[in-house]
Every structure is written in structure tokens, then in C-alpha cells.
Amino acid sequence: MIWFLLKGILRDRHRSLFPIIIVSLGVALTVLLYTWIMGIMSDMLDVSARFDTGHVKVVTPAYWEIESQVPNDLGLFKISKLQADIAARYPEYSWSPRIRYGGILDIPDEKGETRSQGPVMGLGLDLLSPGSKEVERLKIATSIMRGRMPAKAGEILITEEFARGLGVNIGETATLISATAAGGMAIQNFVVVGTVQFGLQNLDRGTMIADIRDIQYALDMEDACSELLGFQNDMVFDEADVQRIKDDFNGHWQNPVDKYAPMMLALTDQRGLGEYYAYIKSFAFIMVFIFIFAMSIVLWNTSLMSGIRRYGEIGVRLAIGESKGGIYKRMLLESVMIGVIGSVIGTAIGLLFAYYLQEVGLDISSMMRGSTMMIQSVVRAKLTPTSYYLGFIPGVIATTIGTAFSGVGVFKRQTATLFKELET
Amino acid sequence: MENAIIKIRGLVKDYPMGVTYFRALKGINLDVQQGEFTGLVGPSGSGKTTLLNIIGALDNPTQGEVEVLGYQVDKLNHKQAARLRNENLGFIFQTYNLLPVYNVYENVEFPLLLLKKSADERKEAVIQALEWVGLMDKIKSRPAQLSGGECQRVAIARAMVKNPRIVLADEPTANLDAANSHHILQTMVKLNQELRTTFLFATHDDKVISYLRRAITLRDGMIAEDKIIQTT
Ligand SMILES: Nc1ncnc2c1ncn2[C@@H]1O[C@H](COP(=O)(O)OP(=O)(O)OP(=O)(O)O)[C@@H](O)[C@H]1O
Ligand SMILES: [Mg+2]
Numbered sequence: 001m002i003w004f005l006l007k008g009i010l011r012d013r014h015r016s017l018f019p020i021i022i023v024s025l026g027v028a029l030t031v032l033l034y035t036w037i038m039g040i041m042s043d044m045l046d047v048s049a050r051f052d053t054g055h056v057k058v059v060t061p062a063y064w065e066i067e068s069q070v071p072n073d074l075g076l077f078k079i080s081k082l083q084a085d086i087a088a089r090y091p092e093y094s095w096s097p098r099i100r101y102g103g104i105l106d107i108p109d110e111k112g113e114t115r116s117q118g119p120v121m122g123l124g125l126d127l128l129s130p131g132s133k134e135v136e137r138l139k140i141a142t143s144i145m146r147g148r149m150p151a152k153a154g155e156i157l158i159t160e161e162f163a164r165g166l167g168v169n170i171g172e173t174a175t176l177i178s179a180t181a182a183g184g185m186a187i188q189n190f191v192v193v194g195t196v197q198f199g200l201q202n203l204d205r206g207t208m209i210a211d212i213r214d215i216q217y218a219l220d221m222e223d224a225c226s227e228l229l230g231f232q233n234d235m236v237f238d239e240a241d242v243q244r245i246k247d248d249f250n251g252h253w254q255n256p257v258d259k260y261a262p263m264m265l266a267l268t269d270q271r272g273l274g275e276y277y278a279y280i281k282s283f284a285f286i287m288v289f290i291f292i293f294a295m296s297i298v299l300w301n302t303s304l305m306s307g308i309r310r311y312g313e314i315g316v317r318l319a320i321g322e323s324k325g326g327i328y329k330r331m332l333l334e335s336v337m338i339g340v341i342g343s344v345i346g347t348a349i350g351l352l353f354a355y356y357l358q359e360v361g362l363d364i365s366s367m368m369r370g371s372t373m374m375i376q377s378v379v380r381a382k383l384t385p386t387s388y389y390l391g392f393i394p395g396v397i398a399t400t401i402g403t404a405f406s407g408v409g410v411f412k413r414q415t416a417t418l419f420k421e422l423e424t
Numbered sequence: 425m426e427n428a429i430i431k432i433r434g435l436v437k438d439y440p441m442g443v444t445y446f447r448a449l450k451g452i453n454l455d456v457q458q459g460e461f462t463g464l465v466g467p468s469g470s471g472k473t474t475l476l477n478i479i480g481a482l483d484n485p486t487q488g489e490v491e492v493l494g495y496q497v498d499k500l501n502h503k504q505a506a507r508l509r510n511e512n513l514g515f516i517f518q519t520y521n522l523l524p525v526y527n528v529y530e531n532v533e534f535p536l537l538l539l540k541k542s543a544d545e546r547k548e549a550v551i552q553a554l555e556w557v558g559l560m561d562k563i564k565s566r567p568a569q570l571s572g573g574e575c576q577r578v579a580i581a582r583a584m585v586k587n588p589r590i591v592l593a594d595e596p597t598a599n600l601d602a603a604n605s606h607h608i609l610q611t612m613v614k615l616n617q618e619l620r621t622t623f624l625f626a627t628h629d630d631k632v633i634s635y636l637r638r639a640i641t642l643r644d645g646m647i648a649e650d651k652i653i654q655t656t
Contacts, residue, residue, distance in 0.1 A: 001537050004530065012525040316521040319482065320582075321510025322538050323503050415505070416483035419473050419594055422517045 005334050009341075015306050016338055019299055023342025023399055024349060026295040027391035031350025032357075034284050034390050035381035039357065041280045042382045045237050045267060050137050051203060053270040054229030055237055056093070056246060058086065062259040063226065070100050070226060073181045076262060077224045089252070090245055092233055096134050097225035099124035099215045103178030103186075105158070105208060107168045116166045120158075120176070121207045124215030124225075128152070137231070140196060140209065146170055147194025153214055160195040162206040168192055176208070180220035188218035228262075242266045284390070291394040292401070299402030303335065307406050312422065314410060319418050328407050335403035336396055343395030350391060357381035428455035429589060429622060430479055435488035437474055437645075448474045450645040452488070456624060458589070461616045463625040465633055466642035472626035473594055475642070479624065480513055480592050481505040493589055510538055514583025514621075516593035520575040522567040522582075528554070529563045532581045539586060553581040557611055573604030580608065584615060590622045597629050609635045 009016045049055050059067070063074040076082060079097050087095050105120040126132045127140070127150050135141055141149055145160045147170040156174070158166075168174060170192060178186045190210060197204055216222055230245075232238060246264045255261035268274030307314075317327055361380040437449035448471045456462060464472040477483040478490055481497050482505075490497040493512050500508060509515070522531045532553055536546040554560050557577040567575055576596060583591050591612075597605035613635055616623050625632055633639060641649040 004526075004534070004537055007530070008523075008525045015525075312521060313523055316517075316523070318506070319480075319509065319515045319517075319521075320535055320538070321506050321508070321513070323506040325503070326506075326538070415481075415502075416477065418482050419477050419480075419517070422521050423473075423519060423594070 001330070002333070002337075005330060006337055009334055009337055014309060015334075016341075019302050019335075019338045019399060019402075020342040020345065022295060022298050022302065023339055023395045024346035026291050026398065027343045027346025027395040028350035028353070030288060030291050030394055031347055031387055031391045032353050032381070033287060035350070035354035035383055035387045036357065037280060037284060037287075038384050038387070039381040041277065042237070043380060045273065045277070046235075047200065048271065048273060049231065049237060049267055050139075051198070051200065053265075053267045053273065054096075054227075055232050055242055055267050056230040056249075057265045057267075057270065058082075058228040058230070058249070058262045059226070059265065060260045061263055064263070064265070065259075070102055072099065072101060072179075072219060072221060072224075072226055073183065074260070075099070075181070075221065075224050075226045076228060079225050079228065080223055082262065083228060086228070086230070086249075090230065090249075092241075093230040093245065094133055094233055095228055095230050096126060096137075097212060097228050099212055099219065099221060099224075099226045101178055101215065101219060101226075103176055105162075105166065105206075106175040106177055107166050108173060108175060116168070118162065118166055118206060120162070121203075121205075122176070122178070122215065123207060123209050124212040125209070127209065127211040128213070133231075137235075138198070138209075143196040143198050145195045145197050147192070150193055150211060153211065154190055155193045156190040156208050156210040156214075157194045157196050158192055158208045159204045159206065160197045161204050162208075163192070163195045165206075170194065174208075176218060178219060181224065182220055184220070186219050188214070190214070230264075237267060239266075239268070242268075284386075288390065288394050292398050295394055295398035296401040296405075299335075299399050300405045301402075303331075303403045303406040304409075307409055314413065315418050315421050318413065318415055319422065324410050324413065328410050331403050331407045331410070332400055335399040339396035339399035340392070342399070343392040346395060347388065347391045351383065351387065354381040354383055354387065358383055427458070429458050429493055430454065430456035430624070431489075431491040432479075433489045435475075435478065435490055436486045437471070437478065437483075438486040448645050449478075449485075452645075452647060454640065454647065454650075456622060458622055459616065459620040460638055461613065461623045461636060462638040462640065463627055463633060463636040464640050464642055465628055465636075466648070467628065470642040471645040472628075472642055474645075476592050476594055476624065476626045479590075480515065481508050510535065511586070512589045514586070514588040514591040516576070516579050516583050516591060516596045518595040518598045520567070520572070520579040522575055522578055524567050527564050527566050528559060528570070528578050531567070531578055532585050535582060535586050549585050549587075550581075553585040556584060556615060557581045571604075572599050573601075573607060576600060576604070576608055577611065580611060580615075584619075584621070587619065588621065590624060592624050594626045595629070596625065597627070597632055602631065605629070605631045 060074055060076060063071055083095050101122040103120055104117055106117040107115045109115040125134045127135060150156060172192055174190050174192050176188050180186045246266050249264040253261060254263045268277055314327060358381045432452050432454040435449055435452040438445040438447050464475055466472060478485055479492055481500060485498050495508055529550055532550045533546055536549060557580050559577055562574060609632060612623055615621055637653050639651050639653060640647055
């Protein structure tokens with residue numbers, strides 16, 4: 001019987017073509033929108049991971065409590081050993097200590113008097129060791145606007161916007177005024193050897209980037225750091241695996257009464273990203289529902305029309321002895337088949353576009369001016385396993401709902417007048 | 425008669441007409457035996473189709489008793505009536521009412537799919553039915569590619585394929601020319617004789633009447649004459 005119905009669908013273009021086109025379109029849009037949103041989401045997670053949160057991050061609870069004040073006195077100490085232990089336990093991740101700090105960057109004139117100064121957000125990370133993954137991770141080398149990469153101790157980069165504001169030129173000295181971990185005043189001279197621009201507004205405003213050893217020295221943080229970031233070696237955020245090592249780590253290192261024992265945070269534990277991630281996922285479901293709703297209405301009408309066209313056919317089938325319930329059931333079965341066919345086509349089309357967006361991307365920088373969101377200016381879709389089946393949900397449900405509503409007409413049909421109807 | 429397969433007693437059928445009603449059948453008593461080749465004849469509006477409808481479990485009587493193959497037709501619910509039609513009754517209409525998207529073979533196969541017959545059973549029965557009506561060479565044709573006579577032969581094959589006890593045919597020749605009408609009637613006579621299928625027609629076509637072995641004349645919703653015709 002299924003083959004019989006399928007043959008009918010494929011041969012009767014009036015019955016199948018329009019619904020299949022509607023379903024394909026709706027499904028393609030669903031898939032495309034979903035992969036696009038996932039693209040934005042994963043871009044966002046990726047940027048956050050690289051610049052700020054890591055896939056996982058090790059801190060002390062004491063530090064994390066007042067993290068916005070960058071309390072480096074509460075940071076991680078004896079990190080050489082800690083990092084070695086962690087790396088041995090989780091070799092599938094790579095580990096990088098960073099120091100975050102705040103302060104004032106002062107540009108002196110030739111007499112040593114302040115020429116200009118401004119508040120600075122500082123990042124100390126491994127800039128100088130040959131083959132440092134951090135340089136690649138933050139795409140520092142490719143973000144340089146003027147000057148060059150630091151090559152030795154005492155050389156720093158600052159963001160281009162910041163450099164303009166301070167009126168500092170390449171090769172000039174800048175003095176960092178900050179606080180040591182011990183609470184004393186820290187003053188350290190650096191040479192600005194280059195400027196960078198990441199395309200991330202809150203970072204580009206006023207950031208300096210220095211090698212972590214220089215900062216350890218300047219802030220009196222020998223063998224210490226603010227946070228130890230872990231990245232999955234393939235740089236792909238895997239929620240489940242992150243959860244796994246987080247649980248393992250916290251079971252192994254964390255000590256509920258020691259606020260200085262290291263603890264591990266997942267990417268999604270930080271900056272509200274977890275909520276955002278959940279929100280995006282539920283948005284995908286809302287989107288699916290909207291598509292189900294819109295497509296159902298269109299398909300309801302379509303199948304009403306096809307019901308009128310098939311009035312005679314349904315009449316004969318009733319006369320032959322098919323029950324109303326049987327006809328209704330088979331109409332639903334037909335619509336499921338149409339839904340599946342449309343969803344297959346729509347998913348294929350949607351994935352094709354999504355794949356293009358994933359591989360090539362769409363430059364929306366002109367649309368994004370003035371936005372403060374931490375996203376990159378090239379929109380990319382991302383194909384996730386969900387994108388292969390998500391479209392089938394609105395596709396099949398909408399056709400079925402459409403037919404379920406229009407098909408109830410079958411039950412109102414009187415057999416009493418069938419002979420008369422079939423005579424004409 | 426005891427073993428009539430259609431047994432009608434005091435059948436009255438009213439159609440509502442605004443506040444009153446129109447009485448289309450006014451007390452019909454009728455028995456039909458297994459294997460009859462019988463026609464309801466009479467002028468237009470005399471109630472032929474109405475009676476066929478009720479016998480076919482498509483409509484309910486207003487009063488009286490109608491028993492078809494042992495079932496009280498007026499007591500069947502929709503589903504039971506559908507089952508009775510599906511299993512035991514074949515229908516042939518004036519307009520052939522084939523399913524346009526399916527070819528000859530599939531149109532004839534359809535009732536067997538509803539009966540959930542196996543593929544082998546279906547194939548055998550469909551080919552048999554198409555042989556009866558002489559359409560084996562048109563198996564793959566769609567209704568649109570067939571002549572009216574061929575379409576009606578497909579409709580007969582569709583009615584016969586499940587080997588029903590009774591075939592109800594309402595004006596089966598109304599859209600056919602003389603040659604095709606005779607061809608079809610001869611086919612039905614042959615099936616009637618070979619399979620003992622009961623045929624009940626509603627018609628005012630003299631060609632049909634000439635083949636009948638029993639003609640029941642309706643007039644104004646009543647049986648005016650019930651005549652056995654001696655065949656040679
Ligand atoms: N659904 C209905 N509602 C009201 N009146 C009806 C209905 N069906 C039939 N009638 C009336 O009942 C009478 C008998 O109709 P029926 O169709 O049985 O006649 P018939 O003998 O088949 O005529 P014909 O030879 O023209 O087909 C007619 O007067 C018709 O107008
Ligand atoms: Mg009639």
C-alpha cells in the first residue's frame with residue numbers, strides 16, 4: 001500500500017509538486033537559519049575561548065570570586081609544577097598560563113614627563129617562546145597593523161586604537177603603572193614595537209599585550225599566573241568532553257575548604273555563555289515551531305484544494321469500501337511521504353548553502369558598524385549533526401498537520417449521495 | 425424464498441425537502457437470489473438509484489428492513505458498511521470513476537490492497553480479472569489513454585477482482601455506444617454464468633434490458649411489475 005500511495009504522489013504533480021516545493025523551501029530555510037545561528041554561536045564561543053575563557057580555565061575560587069578586579073594576589077602559584085601535572089593528566093588539551101591585569105599606560109616625553117596616559121587592560125601570555133601556540137591562537141601575528149611582533153623581553157604590542165589615542169609611535173617607550181601581587185606599586189618600562197587590531201571592540205579599545213615573563217617580573221608574580229587556560233588540541237569546543245575533564249579535575253584537585261586550591265571552569269561557566277548557549281538552542285526550537293506553524297497553514301490550504309480536486313476519487317474509494325478512517329489515515333501517510341521527500345530536498349539545499357557559508361562565509365562588516373557584540377565580521381554557518389535532521393521536524397509535522405486539518409472533511413462526506421455524485 | 429441474498433420488506437425512503445419530505449420509495453418488498461441477472465427499470469425519478477444505494481449500504485432506509493448477505497443494512501455503522509462493500513459488493517458507475525494517476529493494473533489492484541491480500545494473490549486475481557474483460561494488452565495504460573468502453577471494462581474488472589457476491593451497476597452503459605454496450609453486457613453475462621455473481625442493474629437502456637433475466641419495473645417509488653424473462 002505504501003508503494004501504491006507513493007506511486008500516486010509521484011505521478012500526480014498537482015498533488016505533490018506544490019507541497020514538496022513549500023516543504024523544501026521551509027526546510028531549506030530552517031536548516032540554513034539554524035546552521036547560521038550555530039555559526040554565529042560557535043564563532044562567538046571560539047572567540048571567547050581564544051581571547052578570554054579557554055575551553056576550560058583553571059583558577060582559584062578566591063580569584064574567581066572577584067575576578068573583575070583581577071586580584072592577582074589570589075592567582076595560581078607554583079604553576080610550573082601545576083601545569084606539568086595537569087598536562088600529564090589531560091594530554092588531549094594544551095595548557096597556557098595567562099596574567100590579566102589593569103593599570104595605567106603612561107607615555108613619557110624626552111624629559112621623562114608624562115606626555116599622555118590612559119587606563120590599560122593588560123594581557124600577559126607566552127609571546128616569545130619559539131612556536132608558542134598563544135600567538136597563533138590569538139592570531140596576533142596576522143592582526144599586526146604597524147610595526148612587528150615582539151622579539152625579546154621588554155617589547156610589547158598595544159592596540160591600534162589605543163596607540164592613536166595615546167599618540168604613541170612605534171619604537172617609543174611606554175610605562176606600565178600597576179600593582180604587584182603583594183600589593184605594592186609596580187612600574188615597568190616597555191618598548192612599543194607594534195600595534196594590533198583584533199576586530200573585537202572591547203579588546204581593541206585599550207589593551208597591551210606583553211610576554212608573560214615580563215609581566216611576572218613586573219608584577220612580582222614569579223612562577224604565578226591569574227588563570228591557566230586549556231584548549232582542546234583540535235581547537236573544537238566539545239561540550240561533553242569539557243564537562244568530562246571539568247568533573248575529573250574538580251574531583252581530583254578541588255578542595256571545598258581551600259579557596260586557593262585550583263578549580264576548573266568550563267567555557268560555558270563563564271561570562272554567561274552557558275545561558276547564551278542554552279538560549280540559542282531554545283531559539284532554534286522556537287524557530288522550528290514558527291516554521292511548523294507557517295508551513296502548516298500554507299499546506300492546510302494546499303491540501304484543502306487538493307481535497308476538492310480529489311473529491312471524485314475519495315467518493316469512489318468510499319463506494320468501493322474504504323472506510324473514512326482508512327482514507328484519512330492514508331491521506332496522512334501520503335502527507336508524511338510528501339513531508340519526507342520535501343525535507344530531504346530542502347535539507348540538501350539548505351546544507352548546500354550552509355556548506356558554502358561555512359567554507360566561504362559572508363562578509364557583513366558593513367552591516368555591523370557600531371555594534372558592540374563580540375562577533376567577527378564574517379558570518380559563517382556551522383554544520384552540526386542536528387542540522388542534518390532538524391529540517392525534518394517542521395517538514396514532516398507541517399505537512400501532517402496541514403492534512404490532518406483539511407482531511408477531516410472526509411468524515412463529513414455522506415455516502416448516501418455517492419451514486420449521484422459519481423454519475424456526473 | 426428462504427435463501428435470498430437480498431431481502432427487502434416494507435422499505436420506505438424519505439428525502440427531507442425543507443419542512444416536509446419527499447417519499448422516493450413507498451414500500452418495497454423484494455427478494456433477489458444468488459446468481460440473478462436482474463435490472464431495476466422504470467422512468468427517470470422512479471427510485472432506481474435510491475434503491476441501489478440502500479442495497480449497497482451507502483444510504484439508510486427510513487422504514488422497513490433491508491438484509492444483504494445476512495446483514496441488516498440499516499443497523500450497520502459506517503465502518504461495518506464499508507467492510508460489507510469492500511468484501512462482498514462490487515460497484516459499477518455510469519462514469520467509470522477510475523483513479524486517473526494509476527494504470528489499468530493498479531486500478532484493478534486497489535480493492536485488493538484494501539483487503540490486505542498478499543502480493544501473489546493480488547497478481548493472480550488482477551490478471552484473472554483483466555483476462556475476463558479482455559484487457560490484458562492495456563495493463564500499463566492510464567485511464568486517460570483508454571476509450572470509454574475500455575474504461576468501463578476496467579471498472580468491471582475492478583468490481584470483479586475481489587470476486588464479490590453482488591455487483592451493483594447504475595446505468596453502466598449510459599456513456600457507451602451500442603457496440604461497447606453489448607461487449608460489456610456480454611462480459612457481465614459471462615461472469616454471471618461462470619462465477620454465479622449476482623448482478624443488479626439500475627437502467628432504462630433497452631440494450632441492458634434485453635440481456636436481463638428478470639426486470640423489476642419501478643414507478644413512483646413502487647414496484648409496478650416484476651417479470652422473469654425466459655432466455656433461449
Ligand atoms: N438526495 C436526495 N434528496 C432529495 N430527493 C432526492 C434525493 N435523491 C433522489 N431524490 C429524489 O428521489 C426520486 C428518485 O430518485 P432516483 O435517483 O432514485 O431516481 P432514478 O430512478 O435513479 O432516476 P434516473 O433514471 O433519472 O437516474 C427523484 O424524484 C429524486 O428527485
Ligand atoms: Mg438513477
